[in-house]
Amino acid sequence: MSGAGIRIEGLRKRYGSGDTAVDALKQVDMSVAPGEVVGLIGPSGSGKSTLLKCLGAVIEPTAGRMMLGEHTIYDDGWRVRDLRALRRDRIGFVFQAPYLIPFLDVTDNVALPPMLAGVPNAEARRRALGLLDALEVRHRAAAMPAQLSGGEQQRVAIARGLVNRPPVILADEPTAPLDSARALAVIRILNEMARRYRTAVIVVTHDEKIIPTFARIYHIRDGVTQEERGEGRSIG
Ligand SMILES: Nc1ncnc2c1ncn2[C@@H]1O[C@H](COP(=O)(O)OP(=O)(O)O)[C@@H](O)[C@H]1O
Numbered sequence: 001m002s003g004a005g006i007r008i009e010g011l012r013k014r015y016g017s018g019d020t021a022v023d024a025l026k027q028v029d030m031s032v033a034p035g036e037v038v039g040l041i042g043p044s045g046s047g048k049s050t051l052l053k054c055l056g057a058v059i060e061p062t063a064g065r066m067m068l069g070e071h072t073i074y075d076d077g078w079r080v081r082d083l084r085a086l087r088r089d090r091i092g093f094v095f096q097a098p099y100l101i102p103f104l105d106v107t108d109n110v111a112l113p114p115m116l117a118g119v120p121n122a123e124a125r126r127r128a129l130g131l132l133d134a135l136e137v138r139h140r141a142a143a144m145p146a147q148l149s150g151g152e153q154q155r156v157a158i159a160r161g162l163v164n165r166p167p168v169i170l171a172d173e174p175t176a177p178l179d180s181a182r183a184l185a186v187i188r189i190l191n192e193m194a195r196r197y198r199t200a201v202i203v204v205t206h207d208e209k210i211i212p213t214f215a216r217i218y219h220i221r222d223g224v225t226q227e228e229r230g231e232g233r234s235i236g
């Protein structure tokens with residue numbers, strides 16, 4: 001399924017029911033080609049996190065369709081038997097707050113996902129160190145998470161989201177705590193990963209520094225998406 005790309009059609013999500021129901025997603029249509037990085041932008045409460053959680057099979061949509069490559073994963077109901085395996089093997093999450101494991105050092109935090117997927121320890125650690133290097137935190141490889149700055153923790157969390165080379169990466173405000181140079185470095189790495197491994201990447205962001213780097217942007221407002229051409233400005 002590597003190099004799969006994403007297609008979403010008519011996706012809807014309602015939280016709750018009756019008088020207190022919230023229609024968080026009303027009409028979401030989106031496609032991300034293998035190797036493409038798209039931005040997802042919208043005001044607070046517009047449905048961005050809900051959309052990423054549906055796509056990441058963390059919550060169940062109410063209606064519509066989601067495809068990974070040729071595989072239908074949701075069509076008015078899940079079409080995948082093992083959702084946990086889908087999340088573990090196909091989706092890389094990069095969350096706003098970095099959830100690192102406090103009793104593992106930086107290298108092991110990043111090496112853990114490939115180890116869990118059966119990659120030999122030495123190879124998993126090699127991959128981890130390569131990504132830590134690219135994200136400019138290799139010098140912290142032996143540190144514990146609590147010893148890192150917020151920006152360092154975020155870069156380690158990003159390395160962990162990328163390390164299994166999933167065909168889909170979902171990033172929720174990945175550059176929020178980073179300075180301009182490091183934010184652009186993160187976007188450069190996401191673009192490199194996307195190109196090299198044919199990954200489809202969705203980046204939720206408000207970050208003015210990185211918005212000009214997207215070739216395509218989806219705006220979401222009140223649970224409805226709309227596509228727009230971006231500037232696709234080179235990030236060297
Ligand atoms: N678990 C939940 N139960 C009920 N309503 C929710 C839940 N999560 C989010 N919402 C509502 O759904 C809407 C979209 O939320 P969210 O996807 O978090 O937006 P964003 O990430 O764009 O800020 C908001 O009105 C929010 O209050």
Ligand SMILES: [Mg+2]
Pocket residue numbers: 048049050
């Ligand atoms: Mg959100």
